[in-house]
Every structure is written in structure tokens, then in C-alpha cells.
Amino acid sequence: MKVTASLFEAYLKCPTKCYLQSHGESGPSNTHAEWLRVQSESYRSKGIRRLTTSLTPDECVSGVLDPEKLAAAKWRLAHDFEAGTQDLESIIHAVERVPPTGRGQLSRFIPIRFIFKNKLTRDDKLLLAFDALVLAERLGSEVNLGKIIHGDNYAPFRVKTSTLAKQTRKVTENIRTFVSGNSPPDLILNRHCSECEFQAQCRQSALGRMTSAY
Numbered sequence: 001m002k003v004t005a006s007l008f009e010a011y012l013k014c015p016t017k018c019y020l021q022s023h024g025e026s027g028p029s030n031t032h033a034e035w036l037r038v039q040s041e042s043y044r045s046k047g048i049r050r051l052t053t054s055l056t057p058d059e060c061v062s063g064v065l066d067p068e069k070l071a072a073a074k075w076r077l078a079h080d081f082e083a084g085t086q087d088l089e090s091i092i093h094a095v096e097r098v099p100p101t102g103r104g105q106l107s108r109f110i111p112i113r114f115i116f117k118n119k120l121t122r123d124d125k126l127l128l129a130f131d132a133l134v135l136a137e138r139l140g141s142e143v144n145l146g147k148i149i150h151g152d153n154y155a156p157f158r159v160k161t162s163t164l165a166k167q168t169r170k171v172t173e174n175i176r177t178f179v180s181g182n183s184p185p186d187l188i189l190n191r192h193c194s195e196c197e198f199q200a201q202c203r204q205s206a207l208g209r210m211t212s213a214y
Contacts (some may be wrong), residue, residue: 003091013192022179027197043116118151127162
């Protein structure tokens with residue numbers, strides 16, 4: 001089973017949500033969840049346009065890229081970068097290529113994630129670190145730095161993803177372990193419930209457990 005960026009994000013918010021998504025379940029539409037999705041997609045689209053405005057067509061690419069050809073790449077920005085390995089997968093919002101500065105050196109690749117919120121959380125940084133992990137394994141080289149563009153002013157925030165690599169790998173291993181089981185994790189209601197498509201389902205389950213306890 002592949003650990004995807006969406007499963008990784010779901011796990012950070014709620015292991016139960018991650019388990020349900022990994023088993024192909026979906027919940028009814030949720031107004032708040034839909035609003036967040038629309039805001040995120042709109043911000044991402046505008047952010048990519050801002051980055052590509054000054055680039056020529058040959059300096060900007062998108063989609064699946066052949067890692068074997070990256071050493072000779074001339075592009076400066078790749079958006080909607082589809083990166084995957086045998087067990088990891090992410091559609092990275094954007095990747096910046098930094099050309100080598102000397103003979104014998106290789107280009108550096110910096111993953112970029114767009115987040116419309118003004119205040120970043122550790123989960124936001126871990127999502128970027130997951131992108132860096134997938135990108136590094138796809139390229140076969142280290143990716144130690146990433147960038148989050150966020151907030152009303154599209155402010156760039158640099159993240160040393162190497163410092164989050166250990167925790168990122170631990171989360172991916174946790175996901176593999178429990179989604180391969182036959183029963184969901186213990187149900188825990190938290191602040192994410194109000195924006196989750198499984199809110200009604202989990203609430204009903206929690207009420208059922210309370211009733212059976214008496």
C-alpha cells in the first residue's frame with residue numbers, strides 16, 4: 001500500500017480519518033471541509049501563477065518528470081510535480097530547481113507547498129517534509145530544504161526538512177502499520193471533527209459506545 005500525501009495529512013489530523021480514507025470510505029459533504037478545499041485550491045493556483053509570471057514557457061514544466069533527465073534539466077520551476085516510489089506518493093505543489101554553481105556539482109531541488117493560512121503549524125511543516133521525503137527517494141538524492149508560501153501576502157517560509165525527516169518517516173511507518181489492520185484505531189473526537197467529512201459517522205459511533213457502556 002502506498003502512503004500518499006492525502007493519507008499523511010489525514011493521519012496528522014486524525015488516525016481514524018486516515019484509516020477510513022485508506023479503506024476507500026467517504027462521508028457526506030461538509031460545508032466547512034468544502035470551504036477549506038476550495039480555499040486551498042484557489043490559493044495554490046494563484047500562488048503558482050505568481051511564481052510563473054516572470055518565467056518563459058521552457059522554464060516551467062508540470063506533471064510527471066523523468067528523474068534520469070533531471071541532471072540536464074533547464075527548467076526553473078515544476079508545478080503539480082507528480083513524485084512517487086513503490087510505497088510513497090505525492091503531487092508536490094511546486095519544485096524549484098537551483099542550478100549548480102560550479103563544475104561537477106548537481107542541481108538542487110526545493111519542494112514548495114502553498115498554505116493559505118497566515119499562521120503555520122508543525123503539521124504544515126511535516127506535510128512539506130513528506131513532500132521532501134518523496135522527492136528525495138524519487139531523485140535518489142538528499143532534499144534538505146523546502147519552502148512554504150503562505151498567508152495573505154504569499155510570504156515565503158524556509159523549512160529545513162532534514163530536521164523533520166526522522167519524525168516524517170515515523171509517521172509513514174505508523175500509517176502502514178495500522179491501515180493494514182482489520183479494525184480502526186480507538187475513536188478520539190478532536191478539534192478537527194468540525195471540518196471532517198466523517199464527523200457525523202464518528203459522532204454516531206461515539207454515542208453508540210456511550211450508550212452501550214450504561
